Amino acid sequence: MSVRIKAVVDRFVKELQEALDADIQDRVMKEREMQSYIQEREREVAEREAAWKAELSRREAEIARQEARLKMEKENLEKEKSVLMGTASNQDNQDGALEITVSGEKYRCLRFSKAKK
Template structure:
């Protein structure tokens, strides 16, 4: 009888070892699958982040170009206004002359008269 019990116990232990080995292998496979999934998700997120940063960089560059264009247009407008209208300033001179600057040239006007039609 003792041999029979030993055989049953040995068989039980062997089956238990096999079940444990199968469980360990299953857990290892699940762990590998999980690691693979995590790596894939991290790669996807990194790709989206890189694309987002590239788009942000392009937009910032476009904004900088537009700001430069607006600044240049503003400067050109100021130059045009200066050329077309000149800049006049009433000097508090003793002779009451009006000084006008056109394109960097200063002109003094001592007398005013109505423009002829």
């Protein structure tokens, strides 16, 4: 009877060891799958982050271009305003010329013509 008990116990230990080995193998496989999944997700996130940063950089460059264009337009507007805001005075000169002073500089206009419509 003792031989039978020993055989049953040995078989139980062997089955238990096999089940334990299978469980360990399963856990190792699951760990590898999880690591692979994590690496893939990290790669996807890094790609999205790089794309987002590239888009942000492109938008910042566009904003800088627009700001430069607006600055130029503002400077041109200020120049136009200074020309338009110049003072004109009709001097009763001998030649009948109109004198216009713009930004401290005098201009003389001898002939006038009506604008065509």
